[in-house]
Amino acid sequence: MRKGGAQRILADLRNARALVIHTPDEDRQTLVDHLKRLGCTVSAAWPLPAALPADVDTIFIQVEDIPYSQISAVLDDRNPAIIAIVTYESPTSLKAIVDLNAHGVISKPLRHSGILNQFALARYRHGFENRLSTKVAKLEETLKGRRLVDKAVKLLMRMNALDEDVAYQRLRDQATARRMPMTHIAQTIVSAYEVMEGSNLTLNAGSHD
Amino acid sequence: MKTAPWRVGVLFSKSGVTEITETEHLQGTLLAIEEINAAGGVGGRLVEPVVYDPEADSAMYRHMARDLLAEEEVNVIFGCSMSASRKAVLPIMERHNGLLFYPSMYEGFEYSENVVYTGATLNQNTFALADFLLQSYGKRIYITGSDYIYPRESNRVMRDLIEAKGGEVVAETYLPIDADPRATAGVIEDIQRHEPDAIFSTVIGRSARHFYTQYDAAGFDRHRNPIASLTMAETEIGAIGAERCDGHILAATYMHTLKDEATRRFVSAFQQAYGPQATTSIWSQTAYLQVHLFARALARTGSTDAGKISDAVLTETFAAPGDAVSFDAQTRHLFLTPRLGVARRDGLFDIEWEASTPVRPDPYLVMTRFEETWLSA
Numbered sequence A: 001m002r003k004g005g006a007q008r009i010l011a012d013l014r015n016a017r018a019l020v021i022h023t024p025d026e027d028r029q030t031l032v033d034h035l036k037r038l039g040c041t042v043s044a045a046w047p048l049p050a051a052l053p054a055d056v057d058t059i060f061i062q063v064e065d066i067p068y069s070q071i072s073a074v075l076d077d078r079n080p081a082i083i084a085i086v087t088y089e090s091p092t093s094l095k096a097i098v099d100l101n102a103h104g105v106i107s108k109p110l111r112h113s114g115i116l117n118q119f120a121l122a123r124y125r126h127g128f129e130n131r132l133s134t135k136v137a138k139l140e141e142t143l144k145g146r147r148l149v150d151k152a153v154k155l156l157m158r159m160n161a162l163d164e165d166v167a168y169q170r171l172r173d174q175a176t177a178r179r180m181p182m183t184h185i186a187q188t189i190v191s192a193y194e195v196m197e198g199s200n201l202t203l204n205a206g207s208h209d
Numbered sequence B: 001m002k003t004a005p006w007r008v009g010v011l012f013s014k015s016g017v018t019e020i021t022e023t024e025h026l027q028g029t030l031l032a033i034e035e036i037n038a039a040g041g042v043g044g045r046l047v048e049p050v051v052y053d054p055e056a057d058s059a060m061y062r063h064m065a066r067d068l069l070a071e072e073e074v075n076v077i078f079g080c081s082m083s084a085s086r087k088a089v090l091p092i093m094e095r096h097n098g099l100l101f102y103p104s105m106y107e108g109f110e111y112s113e114n115v116v117y118t119g120a121t122l123n124q125n126t127f128a129l130a131d132f133l134l135q136s137y138g139k140r141i142y143i144t145g146s147d148y149i150y151p152r153e154s155n156r157v158m159r160d161l162i163e164a165k166g167g168e169v170v171a172e173t174y175l176p177i178d179a180d181p182r183a184t185a186g187v188i189e190d191i192q193r194h195e196p197d198a199i200f201s202t203v204i205g206r207s208a209r210h211f212y213t214q215y216d217a218a219g220f221d222r223h224r225n226p227i228a229s230l231t232m233a234e235t236e237i238g239a240i241g242a243e244r245c246d247g248h249i250l251a252a253t254y255m256h257t258l259k260d261e262a263t264r265r266f267v268s269a270f271q272q273a274y275g276p277q278a279t280t281s282i283w284s285q286t287a288y289l290q291v292h293l294f295a296r297a298l299a300r301t302g303s304t305d306a307g308k309i310s311d312a313v314l315t316e317t318f319a320a321p322g323d324a325v326s327f328d329a330q331t332r333h334l335f336l337t338p339r340l341g342v343a344r345r346d347g348l349f350d351i352e353w354e355a356s357t358p359v360r361p362d363p364y365l366v367m368t369r370f371e372e373t374w375l376s377a
Helices: A006-014 A026-037 A068-075 A091-100 A115-160 A164-178 A182-198 B019-038 B058-071 B083-095 B126-136 B149-164 B181-194 B205-217 B234-240 B261-274 B282-301 B306-313
Strands: A017-021 A041-045 A058-062 A081-086 A104-107 B006-011 B047-052 B076-079 B099-102 B115-117 B140-146 B168-175 B198-202 B227-229 B249-252 B317-320 B323-328 B339-343 B349-354
Touching: A006 A115, A017 A026, A026 A041, A026 A115, A058 A115, A068 A091, A081 A091, A081 A115, A104 A115, A115 A164, A115 A182, A164 A182, B006 B019, B006 B058, B019 B047, B019 B205, B019 B234, B019 B261, B019 B282, B047 B058, B058 B076, B058 B083, B076 B083, B076 B282, B083 B099, B083 B115, B083 B149, B099 B282, B099 B306, B126 B149, B126 B198, B126 B227, B126 B249, B126 B339, B126 B349, B140 B149, B140 B181, B140 B205, B149 B168, B149 B198, B168 B181, B181 B205, B205 B227, B205 B234, B261 B282, B282 B306, B282 B317
Parallel strands: A017 A041, A017 A058, A058 A081, A081 A104, B006 B047, B006 B076, B076 B099, B099 B115, B140 B168, B140 B198, B198 B227, B227 B249
Antiparallel strands: B249 B339, B317 B323, B339 B349
């Protein structure tokens, strides 16, 4: 969900598949009924299930009664939006919220007013966090590629007495000719050099030009 | 103590920016109580209203609600009109476990087990109006409103509707809640500049009356370029002068000119109580019907306990003026019939369109589709 109209925020909630992990009591009923009223698909579970149902993308979870290690095991490789349900504002509860990296918090006794805010905020923050993570992963990949290309260019310069622009251009030409990414060619050069060096051998230092 | 009356709180403003419409709320409430008492009360006991006047001031609403619940020891209050007053009273109702019967149309997005909502939600008035404006007057719509939550939300929804249906919002402007004539004149000038096909106005109360008066004086052709509203109803139009308002549009779930038997009886009783020229409207009708719904619930519970009345009333029905009403218990709002009226020379409305059946309330706009067509072209 991107930043956008109020209608879009609501539409996102309508598509949510929520699971309420909470002891079956009045608070849980209040929450489940209200989530239905807000238009999302909701189910409830207790105790903590062994695995999250496949389509669940948002969980409301009573954090104080479940050890974090158990929650963490159930979440495994899943990445739902998480709204913590807490009774106390104690250090233990605070630690549970932080460990979980909860996107929203609601306090007991539950009131109808406030659920919509936390639900919408958690969905938004969760989506935003995912977009940031994807972006960071891409940037890291790019950065790694850049370092590799730099290293390969330096090797070519040293071994073939080329200046930087020419060495870079050669690398590029190879990539184009072989229809491969530059990072791939750079990796091949760097690997080859490392293997030779590891075997106490050298690549021909003379130039073919 | 069999003959001790059932005491209930009544909290509407007789002065301030919403004095006319809230007086209508009050009149509808008191008329229903009179009728119930004339018929012998409930379980042989009369209903006794404890009436406070909060003067359209949110802080006074809060204090008076507390007084009614804590000092007067009533459990049920009929009251509030603007959203700000309802929000001010809500924590008090929850803390003292009272039950508020709230009769005004509003923006939705609320659910409290200490409130019963009997006014229209946006899907019950705004949606059909968008089709009507675009089909009958044109695609260029000017939006204006008083600057608080209800106009802001209604205007947001109206903008989305207009845009989803291929129209254009040429401008959106806001006035202070109690705007003086100079401020409203500024909006009139802005409308002259934009030359829209129609205006959607959620300006309320006294400011709306300045606005409509100036719109007439500026010489617009109201039948070609009308102002459409969710709140400017019969009685306020009478106060402005009916001859200054013909052509304007009201989207509401009740109008004085409805032809059903319950409306005829309501109009007749209302005029008997408040004078032969008195007009009923969406403001008095909801206030009236919610007291009757309460009385029917009370007859079953034999107690004004908030929880008991709340549970009982949600399963009640009442042959109200214009609609046989019943609740959607999941949202605590009423099924109501959307209607569109065009003001006549006598200040009442010709009903141009109405839904074939009552429409389910949708306070969170969960089920309502913005693209859906309400009126066949």
